[in-house]
Amino acid sequence: MNESVAAENLKTMPLDIEQIRRDFPILHQQVNGKPLVYLDNAATAQKPHQVIETVAAYYRLDNANVHRGVHTLSQRATDAYEGAREKVKTFLNAASEQEIVFVRGATEGINLVAQSFGRESLQAGDEILITEMEHHSNIVPWQMLCEQTGATLKYVSINDAGELNLEEFDRLLTDKTRIVALVHISNALGTINPVEAIIRKAHAVGARVLLDGAQAAPHIAVDVQALDCDFYVLSGHKLFAPTGIGVLYGKQSLLESMPPYQGGGDMIKMVSMKKTLYNDLPYKFEAGTPHISGAIGLGAAIDYLNNIGLDRIQQYEHELLEYGSRVLAGIDDLTIKGTAAKKTSILSFVLKGIHPHDIGTILDNEGIAIRAGHHCAMPIMERFGLPATARASLAFYNTREEIDRLAAAIIKCREIFN
Amino acid sequence: MFDLQDLYQEVIVDHNRSPRNFGKLETANHVLEGFNPLCGDRLTLYVETDGDIIRNISFDGSGCAISVASASLMTEALKGKHMDEARRLFNEFHDLLTKDNDIDLDTYGKLAALAGVRAYPSRVKCATLCWHTLNAVLQGEQTPVSTE
Numbered sequence: 001m002n003e004s005v006a007a008e009n010l011k012t013m014p015l016d017i018e019q020i021r022r023d024f025p026i027l028h029q030q031v032n033g034k035p036l037v038y039l040d041n042a043a044t045a046q047k048p049h050q051v052i053e054t055v056a057a058y059y060r061l062d063n064a065n066v067h068r069g070v071h072t073l074s075q076r077a078t079d080a081y082e083g084a085r086e087k088v089k090t091f092l093n094a095a096s097e098q099e100i101v102f103v104r105g106a107t108e109g110i111n112l113v114a115q116s117f118g119r120e121s122l123q124a125g126d127e128i129l130i131t132e133m134e135h136h137s138n139i140v141p142w143q144m145l146c147e148q149t150g151a152t153l154k155y156v157s158i159n160d161a162g163e164l165n166l167e168e169f170d171r172l173l174t175d176k177t178r179i180v181a182l183v184h185i186s187n188a189l190g191t192i193n194p195v196e197a198i199i200r201k202a203h204a205v206g207a208r209v210l211l212d213g214a215q216a217a218p219h220i221a222v223d224v225q226a227l228d229c230d231f232y233v234l235s236g237h238k239l240f241a242p243t244g245i246g247v248l249y250g251k252q253s254l255l256e257s258m259p260p261y262q263g264g265g266d267m268i269k270m271v272s273m274k275k276t277l278y279n280d281l282p283y284k285f286e287a288g289t290p291h292i293s294g295a296i297g298l299g300a301a302i303d304y305l306n307n308i309g310l311d312r313i314q315q316y317e318h319e320l321l322e323y324g325s326r327v328l329a330g331i332d333d334l335t336i337k338g339t340a341a342k343k344t345s346i347l348s349f350v351l352k353g354i355h356p357h358d359i360g361t362i363l364d365n366e367g368i369a370i371r372a373g374h375h376c377a378m379p380i381m382e383r384f385g386l387p388a389t390a391r392a393s394l395a396f397y398n399t400r401e402e403i404d405r406l407a408a409a410i411i412k413c414r415e416i417f418n
Numbered sequence: 419m420f421d422l423q424d425l426y427q428e429v430i431v432d433h434n435r436s437p438r439n440f441g442k443l444e445t446a447n448h449v450l451e452g453f454n455p456l457c458g459d460r461l462t463l464y465v466e467t468d469g470d471i472i473r474n475i476s477f478d479g480s481g482c483a484i485s486v487a488s489a490s491l492m493t494e495a496l497k498g499k500h501m502d503e504a505r506r507l508f509n510e511f512h513d514l515l516t517k518d519n520d521i522d523l524d525t526y527g528k529l530a531a532l533a534g535v536r537a538y539p540s541r542v543k544c545a546t547l548c549w550h551t552l553n554a555v556l557q558g559e560q561t562p563v564s565t566e
Contacts, residue, residue, distance in 0.1 A: 353435070355486075356482075357482035361422075361540075362426075381458065
């Protein structure tokens with residue numbers, strides 16, 4: 001067997017979940033006397049020790065400020081930080097490292113685009129098109145931008161399955177539309193949006209497209225050049241990396257035309273009392289000392305994911321979601337919210353007569369962590385006429401046994417309340 | 419580890435399933451909304467006062483079992499009470515859920531059923547939402563109450 005065949009075989013081999021679970025130290029503990037079942041991955045994912053150790057080793061051995069020191073540690077820190085940028089570039093298949101801006105998270109990435117690109121290029125009468133299934137982080141920055149510029153915000157509605165009404169998108173997309181911003185995969189429903197077609201149509205009317213990839217990046221392979229999106233944002237902490245680090249991808253020509261978002265050190269070439277010459281990309285958008293260890297941790301998380309292979313992860317998670325959907329659908333009085341034909345990793349549900357918070361508390365008592373609430377997507381809850389849902393969100397370290405524990409605990413909720 | 423039965427006592431389950439004094443009160447002269455933005459719990463409190471006496475009180479809205487049962491029990495406890503008595507109960511109820519020192523549960527009547535919430539810090543706001551809304555009514559406030 002030659003090497004490439006062996007590598008191919010490795011890529012199609014099923015995941016060794018036991019081995020993977022050993023990589024995540026946090027999973028091996030008791031919560032309320034029961035083995036932890038962590039099903040709140042859409043809120044934040046757990047970190048493999050490869051990430052934890054990389055961050056710890058950076059602080060133990062290399063910690064220094066980047067881009068300024070002549071000393072050895074500073075050079076090492078800079079190399080590691082820029083090395084992480086290179087990894088992100090490859091991970092997203094961006095054309096250049098200059099297109100990768102480190103930010104605090106997807107939220108900051110969207111705010112950056114709204115305040116820099118949006119404020120510069122929008123005026124009264126222009127329109128921004130988003131959807132009903134956005135996270136608050138992809139609603140509020142645009143509402144703020146509309147207040148500042150006099151532009152109008154429009155929403156594409158969703159159907160009962162939690163899919164975008166594409167005919168309505170076609171209707172709302174006009175030559176007034178300057179920005180289309182939408183979630184790649186919904187954090188509340190799991191819907192995978194048909195972003196390729198949306199981007200193509202948006203470009204045809206001259207609009208720019210931002211994709212919120214916070215929920216997509218941990219679950220499917222993203223290729224920003226194939227998508228042809230103008231901006232893509234993601235959060236490191238949902239991608240098995242530390243909190244406080246995220247990525248804004250932007251097409252180079254756009255980023256170059258945009259004014260800085262924040263002023264400070266590192267984003268300048270030369271400062272005099274009268275005038276400042278801004279730095280090149282991506283540093284123009286990275287004022288101040290960045291989250292160096294976070295970026296390095298994100299690089300380690302990307303290495304970790306690449307070693308497993310996102311294709312294999314996607315396959316495994318798909319089977320786990322199918323299994324979970326089947327098991328949950330078999331529970332009396334349980335309704336799954338979000339049944340899009342194309343979805344991933346999210347099991348949002350309601351139980352007749354039992355509020356999601358009570359479900360959350362009872363499950364916690366069984367050692368099971370889920371999210372109960374509006375998932376920072378109140379317009380979706382409004383759409384479905386619900387105050388909240390319970391949400392189990394999967395990662396590739398979750399198992400069928402954990403889904404069974406979830407189902408048993410949900411049945412216990414019914415026993416307590418019936 | 420805490421026993422779930424301490425939280426979801428029979429009284430709570432019953433008041434959640436069939437909340438007392440639930441629905442709009444047409445004769446109310448005070449109407450105030452309370453909400454918990456963290457979880458989306460939302461209730462409206464309707465209070466009919468006659469001088470300093472709470473003649474009638476009701477609520478509606480949506481929330482978890484703890485918040486619905488707490489509002490139901492609160493309205494039962496307050497009907498016909500003097501406002502000073504309501505203020506005293508507000509303070510006592512607050513102590514019941516937040517203070518660790520020994521509390522004589524016998525003095526709380528049915529409200530004691532909510533003592534189990536103490537062991538679940540993330541749920542204390544569920545139980546106190548209605549009381550904070552009531553307190554705002556007693557203070558004569560007009561703006562909706564938020565627990566955040």
